[in-house]
Amino acid sequence: xxxxxxxxDLLKSLCLAFGPTGCEEEVAExxxxxxxxxxxxxxxxxxxxxxxxxxxxxxxxxxxxxxISAHMDEVGMMVRSVRDDGTLLFGTVGGIDPSVLPxxxxxxxxxxxxxxxVIASKAIHHKEKEExxxxxxxxxxxxxxxxxxxxxxxxxFAIGDFAxxxxxxxxxxxxxxxxxxxxxxxxxxxxxxxxxxxxxxxxPPAEALDLYFCFTVREEIGLSGAVSVAERIRPQVALVLExxxxxxxxxxxxxxxxxxxxxxxxxxxxxRSTIYDRDLCxxxxxxxxxxxxxAQIKKYVSGGNDxxxxxxxxxxxxxxxxxxxxxxxxxxxxxxxxxxxxAMRGHTEALVRNINRFGGRS
Amino acid sequence: MSFYTELKALCAIPSVSGREAxxxxxxxxxxxxxxDEVYTDSMGNLIAKxxxxxxxxxxxxxxxxxxxxxxxxxxxxxxxxxxxxxxGIHFGASAFSVLVSENGVPGVLVPESRTKAADYTGDKFYxxxxxxxxxxxxxxxxxxxxxxxxxxxxxLCGSRVAGRPLDDRVGCAIMLSLAEQMAGxxxxxxxxxxxxxxxxxxxxxxKPAAFGLAPDYALCFDVTGTGDTPGALPMACxxxxxxxxxxxxxxxxxxxxxxxLLLSLAKEHKIAHQREILLYGGTDASSxxxxxxxxxxxxxxxxxxxxxxxxxxxxxxxxxACVALTARFLEAING
Numbered sequence: 001x002x003x004x005x006x007x008x009d010l011l012k013s014l015c016l017a018f019g020p021t022g023c024e025e026e027v028a029e030x031x032x033x034x035x036x037x038x039x040x041x042x043x044x045x046x047x048x049x050x051x052x053x054x055x056x057x058x059x060x061x062x063x064x065x066x067x068i069s070a071h072m073d074e075v076g077m078m079v080r081s082v083r084d085d086g087t088l089l090f091g092t093v094g095g096i097d098p099s100v101l102p103x104x105x106x107x108x109x110x111x112x113x114x115x116x117x118v119i120a121s122k123a124i125h126h127k128e129k130e131e132x133x134x135x136x137x138x139x140x141x142x143x144x145x146x147x148x149x150x151x152x153x154x155x156x157f158a159i160g161d162f163a164x165x166x167x168x169x170x171x172x173x174x175x176x177x178x179x180x181x182x183x184x185x186x187x188x189x190x191x192x193x194x195x196x197x198x199x200x201x202x203x204p205p206a207e208a209l210d211l212y213f214c215f216t217v218r219e220e221i222g223l224s225g226a227v228s229v230a231e232r233i234r235p236q237v238a239l240v241l242e243x244x245x246x247x248x249x250x251x252x253x254x255x256x257x258x259x260x261x262x263x264x265x266x267x268x269x270x271x272r273s274t275i276y277d278r279d280l281c282x283x284x285x286x287x288x289x290x291x292x293x294x295a296q297i298k299k300y301v302s303g304g305n306d307x308x309x310x311x312x313x314x315x316x317x318x319x320x321x322x323x324x325x326x327x328x329x330x331x332x333x334x335x336x337x338x339x340x341x342x343a344m345r346g347h348t349e350a351l352v353r354n355i356n357r358f359g360g361r362s
Numbered sequence: 363m364s365f366y367t368e369l370k371a372l373c374a375i376p377s378v379s380g381r382e383a384x385x386x387x388x389x390x391x392x393x394x395x396x397x398d399e400v401y402t403d404s405m406g407n408l409i410a411k412x413x414x415x416x417x418x419x420x421x422x423x424x425x426x427x428x429x430x431x432x433x434x435x436x437x438x439x440x441x442x443x444x445x446x447x448x449x450g451i452h453f454g455a456s457a458f459s460v461l462v463s464e465n466g467v468p469g470v471l472v473p474e475s476r477t478k479a480a481d482y483t484g485d486k487f488y489x490x491x492x493x494x495x496x497x498x499x500x501x502x503x504x505x506x507x508x509x510x511x512x513x514x515x516x517x518l519c520g521s522r523v524a525g526r527p528l529d530d531r532v533g534c535a536i537m538l539s540l541a542e543q544m545a546g547x548x549x550x551x552x553x554x555x556x557x558x559x560x561x562x563x564x565x566x567x568x569k570p571a572a573f574g575l576a577p578d579y580a581l582c583f584d585v586t587g588t589g590d591t592p593g594a595l596p597m598a599c600x601x602x603x604x605x606x607x608x609x610x611x612x613x614x615x616x617x618x619x620x621x622x623l624l625l626s627l628a629k630e631h632k633i634a635h636q637r638e639i640l641l642y643g644g645t646d647a648s649s650x651x652x653x654x655x656x657x658x659x660x661x662x663x664x665x666x667x668x669x670x671x672x673x674x675x676x677x678x679x680x681x682x683a684c685v686a687l688t689a690r691f692l693e694a695i696n697g
Contacts, residue, residue, distance in 0.1 A: 236404070254436065256485075269506040270433055270448070275380030275560060281506075297505055299435050301446030316405035316570035 001202060002195070010034065010194060011179075011341070012169040014187035018107060018114065020076025021093045021220045023162040024048055027072040027190070031215050034194045038201040039213070045232065049225045050215040054200055057208030064355050065210045067235035067317070068196075068348070069226050069306060070189025070242070071219035074182065075330050076164035077106065077143070079157055086153040087120065087142035090163065094220030099135040100331040105166035106143060110156040116166060117145040165332035177338050178261075184334040188324045189241030190215055192345045199349050207356045219306050227309035234314050237280070237355060240307045241348065243336070244268070244298065244323035257299065259325045261337045264294025265344035266323040270301050273308025277318040283358045284320055284351060291350040294343040298323070322347060365539055365678055366523065370515045372531040378431030378508040379448050379560045381464055382406055385427045389534060389557050396541040397555065407571040408557040410541070418550020418696040422577035422657070423540070423688070424568050424646050425533030425584065426561030429526075430670055431510040432461065432471070432489065434503055441493030443469070443503060446484055449562030453482035455671035461509040467491055467502045469509065511672050521678045522601065528674040530561070532664050532681055533583035539685045549696040551578070561646050565613070568646035573653045579620065579660075579695060582647035583684060585676065586611070586640050586663035595641070601665045601676060604634030605683035608661030613644025614651055620660030627690045634683045638663050662688060 002010065019027035028050050035042065039052035050072070057063070075094030082088055088108070102121040107114050120143070121136040143163060147153045169181035193213045200211075212233045217225035230238065248260045259266045267284055268276055288295035311319035324344055327335040363371075377385035386408045394400045397410040408427070414420070430449035437443055447453075453473070461469050469491035477486045489509060493499035515525035537555050544553065554575050559567035561584075572580060586606050589597030599606055607624045608616050628635035638661070651659040662684045667675040 254438065257436075270380065270446070275448070275563060275566075278381070299505060301433060301435060311405070312566050312569045314570060315574035316403055316407075316567075318404055 001198070007195065011188065011191040012181070014191050015169045015181040015183045018109060018164055019072055019074050019183070020162045020164045021073040021218050023109065024072040024217045028215065031072065031190060031194065035197055035213070038197045045228060047225045047228055048217045049229050051229060051233070052197065052213040054197060054211045054213070055209070056205050059208035062356065063208040063210055064237060065233070065235045066352065066355055067212045067214055067230060067233055067238040067310070068193055068352065069214040069216055069229070069238065069240050069310070070193055071186045071216045071226065071306060072190060073217055073220050074164060074185065075220050076162055079108070079143070079159055079161040079163065081159060082150055082153050082157060083142065084150050086147040086149045087144045088153065088157060089139070090143050092138060093162070094330065096330050098138045101138065101141060102136060104332050106163045107166045108143060108145060108157060108161055108163040110161055111158060112156070115145055115156060117143045117163070120144040167332040171338070178335060179338055180333050180335050182332050182334065184324065184326055184336055185243040185329055186219070186241070188243055188336065188341060192241055192348050195345055196349045196352060200352070205353050207353065209352070209355070211352060216306060224306050224309040226306035227313055230310045230313035230317060235317055237358065238307070238310045238317045238319045239348065239351060240305055240310065240319065240321040242305050242321055242323040243326040243329065244303065245329040246325040246327055247300070249327060258302065259296050259298055261325050261327065262339060263296040263325070264288070264340055265347050266296055266298045266325050268298045268321045268323065271303050271305070272301070273304030274311055274319060274321070276307070276320060280318050280320045280358065284322065287350050287354050288347050291346060293346040293350065295347055365535060365681065366517070368538060369523070369532060369535040372534055373513050373515045373525060373527060376462060376464060376510040376513060377427050377429055378464070378510050379428040379563045381508050382427045382559045386557065389427070389538065392538055393541055393555060396545045403571060403574060405567050405570050406559040407567050409571060409575070410555040412541070412544065412553040412555070414549050414551040414553070414696065416550065419578040420552045420554070420575070421692060421695070422554045422556055422572060422575050422580040422650060423537055424556045424558055424580065424582050424650060425537050426530045426558045426567070426646060427534060428559055428562050429510060429529065430562045431508050434489070434505055434507045434509070437496055437499050437503065437505065439496050441491070441495050441499040443489040443491065443499065445487060445489055445509070448508065450670055451484070452670050453484065453487060454479055456511060457482065459672055460512040461489060462512050463503060464508045514672065518675070522675060523678060524673050524675040526672050526674050528666055528676055529585045529669055530583070532585065532676060536583050536681055536684050540688050543685065543689055544692065549692060551696050553692060558646055565644060565646050565649040569649040569653045572650040572657065576654050577657050580647070580650040580657045581688065581691070582645050582650065582659065582661040584645045584661065584663055585666035585669055585674070586638050587643070587669060588665045588667055591667055599636055599638050599665050601667055602679060603636040603665060604680060605687050606636050606638035606663040606665050608638045608647065608663055611640035611645055612642050613648035614659065616647065616660045617658040620658050623694060624660055624662070624687060624691060627694055628687055631686070631690050633687045633690070634679070635687065
């Protein structure tokens with residue numbers, strides 16, 4: 001089993017990997033190396049989804065076919081034209097608030113590799129008074145790779161190149177109990193799946209289980225690679241591991257506070273894409289209690305994730321979403337609690353090991 | 363039981379999207395003796411199968427069991443409940459109305475004081491169940507509980523009725539009445555009576571139901587808007603004008619063969635009918651059309667005024683016309 005340092009190194013390496021939506025190969029490569037020793041069978045489908053199977057128990061009757069999924073992609077940017085001064089105009093891939101962009105370091109994946117750059121907008125000195133008070137529109141920002149000319153930039157970059165935040169991953173706060181990095185959404189889910197697969201390999205369950213750990217593509221733009229996976233494996237039950245924006249900061253009023261840091265993984269009852277199976281939500285809360293792991297209920301109806309497509313796939317799938325409460329989601333500095341990550345990891349393992357007790361599967 | 367009594371009984375049971383169990387149980391009891399096999403799929407759709415004698419086309423008939431409502435998201439210190447809408451809630455129509463929770467707890471839906479009607483959004487509303495404190499509220503209600511506007515149905519002039527939720531218990535009542543009529547008849551193909559879930563949040567339930575059944579034809583029974591009230595958008599569809607044969611809504615263009623067959627059957631058998639082109643709103647017809655390898659879809663709609671309010675209004679004669687026309691349709695494609 002991994003020691004604490006090794007566990008956190010796994011999460012860190014996943015968060016640092018380059019993987020905006022549509023460009024998930026580097027993340028997939030990294031995950032493939034990690035799951036190679038534990039998976040019983042690995043498939044990569046046409047879209048780039050990675051499906052790792054683990055099968056336990058000999059019983060023919062009473063097996064549960066369960067899909068556990070997390071998406072590999074993160075929000076990012078795409079180059080849309082090269083300007084005469086060598087700077088790159090870009091669009092966002094996935095939902096990014098324009099105000100979190102200017103002044104950030106980014107990594108652009110050019111023709112022959114990775115390049116450092118910054119996101120630029122007009123400096124305060126050049127702004128009119130009223131301009132200073134408004135957020136800059138994304139179409140007025142550019143990525144400056146420091147090349148100085150169109151010719152030099154065109155040697156390195158082409159329209160359609162992907163970019164993402166270049167952001168350190170570190171621990172901070174009291175006892176280093178808090179972590180910061182880009183792409184915690186949803187590399188935390190990927191890391192938890194890798195850890196749970198290792199735990200199952202080390203201590204195989206006696207239960208009759210057919211488990212499909214699915215590392216999916218294209219969640220952030222709503223296209224959901226996960227739906228193709230669900231149609232392929234036709235699970236009875238699905239667990240979607242995600243991260244959720246919490247809104248537990250000072251300027252959000254009480255009724256808008258979705259969840260809190262430090263209270264465990266977040267169980268959604270409903271969001272914009274899914275009304276979650278109530279029996280499965282209750283089962284998840286009971287499993288958390290029995291296993292002494294923290295869990296909380298999402299107190300707001302917002303957002304959406306792969307569950308929206310998964311639960312309607314095939315003849316329907318009983319679906320649950322468990323999310324890491326995260327502050328400043330979709331920015332270069334997502335902030336989450338290590339204790340929540342641990343709770344969610346423990347909860348996921350307990351859910352998988354106990355899923356045969358869930359009576360609602362059919 | 364008369365159509366009205368049946369409809370009133372169905373309207374009386376709250377059934378917000380995702381929490382349709384009580385209505386499902388009531389419908390299952392009624393339809394089980396009229397069909398050969400009844401089951402509930404993993405999303406909660408109720409599927410009743412009337413076996414054909416062989417050699418015919420299979421048909422899926424579909425009406426949704428769910429209705430719009432509210433989900434409790436936060437219980438505040440003063441005992442007030444903050445909510446999120448489930449489905450297309452029109453807060454202007456819902457303000458200051460009586461609600462009831464899935465556990466039978468009554469409450470009233472009100473906007474924050476001094477909120478102008480133009481600013482009505484879900485964030486401005488709360489449910490007041492009369493609790494004095496958070497603790498008292500928590501004894502009756504939990505986060506995640508669903509509320510619906512209080513059900514009601516009454517007769518108006520002639521054969522018209524008003525109340526809620528006609529959308530879409532009237533469709534469910536039509537299917538039950540049809541199942542009764544068809545119970546003793548032998549058709550070539552299988553007929554599936556599907557009472558779907560989660561239509562109001564985006565036609566979610568009928569998709570996996572249709573995927574599993576893969577029917578040759580599918581008909582949807584749902585309410586549609588009308589152009590017959592003061593200030594209404596122009597629409598050649600009116601309450602009392604007969605069964606509305608769906609040509610198009612915002613989610614679907616119905617299959618040409620199905621539309622033409624329904625129109626010619628209605629004419630031949632002198633069944634009151636009109637053509638429906640709904641410019642907004644979608645129905646389960648859309649998801650049945652595009653799931654799996656697809657099916658030939660049509661819709662028979664019940665013209666309804668004031669949809670998604672507490673005073674939805676329709677004419678029972680239109681509903682009866684839908685039943686009669688569907689019976690002819692089933693015979694025509696399976697005769």
